Amino acid sequence: MSWFRRIERGLKGSIKREMPDGLWRKCDGCGEIVYERVIQRNYWTCNKCGHHFMISARDYITMLVDEDTFEESDANLTSVDPLEFKDSKRYPDRLKAAIKKTALREAILTGKGEIGGHPSVLGALDFRFLGGSMASVVGEKVARATRRALEENRFLVLISSSGGARMQEGILSLMQMAKTSAWLARFSEAGGLYISILTHPTTGGVTASFAMLGDIVIAEPGALIGFAGPRVIEQTINQELPPGFQRSEFLLDHGMLDMVVSRPQIKKTLVGIFDFFSEKRRPAEEARKPAVLKTPPHIEVKADKDKLPPKA
Amino acid sequence: MESWLDFEKPLLELEKKIKDLKALADAGHPDILHEVEKLERFAEKKRRETYEKLTRWERVQLARHPLRPYTNDYIKMIASWFCELHGDRLFAEDKAIVGGLATIGDYRVVVIGQQKGRDTKENLARNFGMPHPEGYRKALRLFRLAAKFDKPVVTLVDTPGAFPGIGAEERGQAEAIARNLFEMARLPVPILVIVIGEGGSGGALGIGVGDVVLMMEYAIYSVISPEGCAAILWGDRSKAQQAAEALKLTAPDLLQLGVIDGIVPEPTGGAHRDPKTAAENLKRSIIENLGHLTRTPIETLLERRLEKYSRMGVYKE
Ligand SMILES: [Zn+2]
Numbered sequence: 208m209s210w211f212r213r214i215e216r217g218l219k220g221s222i223k224r225e226m227p228d229g230l231w232r233k234c235d236g237c238g239e240i241v242y243e244r245v246i247q248r249n250y251w252t253c254n255k256c257g258h259h260f261m262i263s264a265r266d267y268i269t270m271l272v273d274e275d276t277f278e279e280s281d282a283n284l285t286s287v288d289p290l291e292f293k294d295s296k297r298y299p300d301r302l303k304a305a306i307k308k309t310a311l312r313e314a315i316l317t318g319k320g321e322i323g324g325h326p327s328v329l330g331a332l333d334f335r336f337l338g339g340s341m342a343s344v345v346g347e348k349v350a351r352a353t354r355r356a357l358e359e360n361r362f363l364v365l366i367s368s369s370g371g372a373r374m375q376e377g378i379l380s381l382m383q384m385a386k387t388s389a390w391l392a393r394f395s396e397a398g399g400l401y402i403s404i405l406t407h408p409t410t411g412g413v414t415a416s417f418a419m420l421g422d423i424v425i426a427e428p429g430a431l432i433g434f435a436g437p438r439v440i441e442q443t444i445n446q447e448l449p450p451g452f453q454r455s456e457f458l459l460d461h462g463m464l465d466m467v468v469s470r471p472q473i474k475k476t477l478v479g480i481f482d483f484f485s486e487k488r489r490p491a492e493e494a495r496k497p498a499v500l501k502t503p504p505h506i507e508v509k510a511d512k513d514k515l516p517p518k519a
Numbered sequence: 520m521e522s523w524l525d526f527e528k529p530l531l532e533l534e535k536k537i538k539d540l541k542a543l544a545d546a547g548h549p550d551i552l553h554e555v556e557k558l559e560r561f562a563e564k565k566r567r568e569t570y571e572k573l574t575r576w577e578r579v580q581l582a583r584h585p586l587r588p589y590t591n592d593y594i595k596m597i598a599s600w601f602c603e604l605h606g607d608r609l610f611a612e613d614k615a616i617v618g619g620l621a622t623i624g625d626y627r628v629v630v631i632g633q634q635k636g637r638d639t640k641e642n643l644a645r646n647f648g649m650p651h652p653e654g655y656r657k658a659l660r661l662f663r664l665a666a667k668f669d670k671p672v673v674t675l676v677d678t679p680g681a682f683p684g685i686g687a688e689e690r691g692q693a694e695a696i697a698r699n700l701f702e703m704a705r706l707p708v709p710i711l712v713i714v715i716g717e718g719g720s721g722g723a724l725g726i727g728v729g730d731v732v733l734m735m736e737y738a739i740y741s742v743i744s745p746e747g748c749a750a751i752l753w754g755d756r757s758k759a760q761q762a763a764e765a766l767k768l769t770a771p772d773l774l775q776l777g778v779i780d781g782i783v784p785e786p787t788g789g790a791h792r793d794p795k796t797a798a799e800n801l802k803r804s805i806i807e808n809l810g811h812l813t814r815t816p817i818e819t820l821l822e823r824r825l826e827k828y829s830r831m832g833v834y835k836e
Contacts, residue, residue, distance in 0.1 A: 281836075283836055284834055284835070284836055285835045285836075286834060286835070287833055287834060287835050289776065289833035290765065290766070290767050292765050294752035294753055294761075294762075295752070342834075343832030343833050343834045344832075344834045346831070346832055347832055347834055350829060372720075372742045372743060374742060374743055374748055374751065374752060374766075376742075376832075377741065377742050377765075377766045377767050377768065377776075378740055378741060378742055378766075378767070378768065378772075378773055378776060378778050379776060379778070379831065379832050379833060380742045381720060381721070381724055381741075381742040382778055382828070382831035382832065383831070383832060384696075384697075384700055384721060385704070385724060385727075385728050385828045386828045386829060386831050386832065388697060388700035388701045388728075389701075389705075389728070389824070389825050389828045390825070390829075391701060392702070392704040393704070393825055395701075396705060411721075412720075412721055412742075414693035414697070415681075415693040415694075415696040415697050415700075415721045415725075416696075416697050416700055418693075419693050419694040419698075420697050420698070420701050432693075433688050433692075433693065434681065434683070434687070434688060434692035434693035434696070434721070435681075435684075435687075435688065435692070439747075440683045440684060440685065440688065443683050443684065444683075444684050446685075449685065452688070453688055461689050461690070461691070463691045463694060
């Protein structure tokens with residue numbers, strides 16, 4: 208599989224390798240020592256406990272698209288410092304450090320590709336880049352991806368993992384919530400299908416905008432998903448949080464998700480849904496033909512006269 | 520005096536002194552009128568000095584001033600008729616958001632706004648103006664009502680933020696806000712948004728997407744509270760002052776960043792010093808903007824609304 212090697216490359220420097228040569232790794236889920244190759248073959252999940260390891264945006268997209276069909280868009284969009292923001296560090300310095308650490312330009316990767324032969328637009332946040340936070344660039348790339356899906360009649364898939372706002376961009380970060388939601392609304396109005404995939408962790412402004420707006424919302428198992436972070440909630444209400452609070456399964460139980468799907472099954476799930484909805488995407492000529500009403504096979508056409516109501 | 524801010528106190532003392540002297544003059548000491556006039560000129564100068572160079576942190580304090588007019592106060596002052604509507608029809612009535620039918624000037628509108636409490640008891644009922652998902656879903660219900668009957672929507676934003684709690688998360692705080700952003704972006708009636716006090720992050724934006732977005736002069740609007748930002752980036756909540764400066768959250772800041780369309784002037788010293796004048800300014804601004812908005816075809820408004828939000832953000836390509 209082509210994504211195999213890329214995953215290996217993408218992860219260097221991001222996840223601590225505790226074992227020599229990176230051959231073995233301690234699972235964050237069960238604490239077992241697992242063979243790196245086996246994890247990779249398992250779509251970066253633990254073969255012992257099913258723990259989902261954090262992966263890069265590129266690896267995620269590569270995992271979903273058909274081999275060699277992905278074409279990145281808007282790769283040249285980069286962040287500036289509109290507020291001249293400075294805390295203990297200047298924002299441009301934080302950006303530089305993030306770029307150096309991750310070899311990414313920003314916290315999101317977008318582009319076109321095919322998923323099970325279905326023309327799609329994909330976007331994936333990369334948590335390693337300043338916590339996948341909502342920079343102007345992130346909002347702009349999501350908006351453009353949505354517009355592209357709309358104009359080219361493609362399915363839209365966004366994979367989220369984010370700590371929320373990019374505070375260093377202040378109010379402009381907040382406005383990306385409105386911008387992305389507005390384009391998704393426009394896309395939806397035109398009949399576009401958008402599937403949102405939530406991975407660990409997805410919180411704040413990303414959850415409160417595009418991540419929760421999928422026609423279908425799927426989460427990976429055990430992902431932390433919420434508006435406010437658990438620590439903020441604990442401090443506000445001064446109360447311990449219930450077990451499993453804000454995890455995928457908790458959200459599913461509370462009606463906030465369509466399904467929880469483990470990573471190895473996600474592509475199959477997407478393709479199934481796309482196949483289902485592709486009926487209306489058949490060529491225009493075909494679509495114009497009047498539908499032929501077929502009697503479902505399980506219904507007897509010859510009505511049982513005895514069961515008809517008596518004639519008046 | 521405990522409701523007053525530190526930088527307000529010297530001015531208030533001065534004003535009290537003038538009032539006392541005036542009373543004395545009226546009581547048969549016209550010779551001190553000259554003194555009163557001199558003091559009044561001095562007070563005016565002092566006021567100008569104070570409010571011309573307010574720091575961002577001082578503006579944050581004004582936006583949160585305990586005596587500042589809230590949504591219900593403005594509705595009372597600007598609407599000739601108001602009928603409050605309650606409940607989201609799904610789970611509960613959230614008193615942190617009020618909404619209803621209102622007549623403002625010649626316009627019949629649906630008005631929605633966050634509502635803070637004036638005292639402890641009211642704050643408990645209104646959750647300090649921090650809505651739960653039910654509040655956002657009530658707002659959504661009223662947006663749809665407005666659309667059905669072709670009435671413009673006016674929202675008044677004044678919240679520290681959406682409430683971070685167990686129930687709020689269980690019932691989908693994030694989804695409720697996201698849904699409103701999505702629906703407001705395409706709502707087929709004009710939407711006018713005015714931040715009247717505190718525009719606290721996603722909780723503010725949840726009723727804050729519109730064709731025209733205004734801020735009252737001393738309102739603030741921010742992605743995170745200065746305290747929250749200070750805690751995360753400085754590791755110290757007491758650095759809120761620096762965070763407020765860095766966040767650029769005042770009305771003039773947002774106008775410059777292209778996030779808002781205009782500023783509604785407040786009386787010297789802020790809306791709480793003269794609520795009537797503040798309300799008159801707000802009303803004038805609402806009527807003027809509704810005039811433009813209701814004369815524009817809705818297709819044009821929707822196209823412009825999308826363009827407006829498409830332009831938000833700064834980046835390099
Ligand atoms: Zn494991």
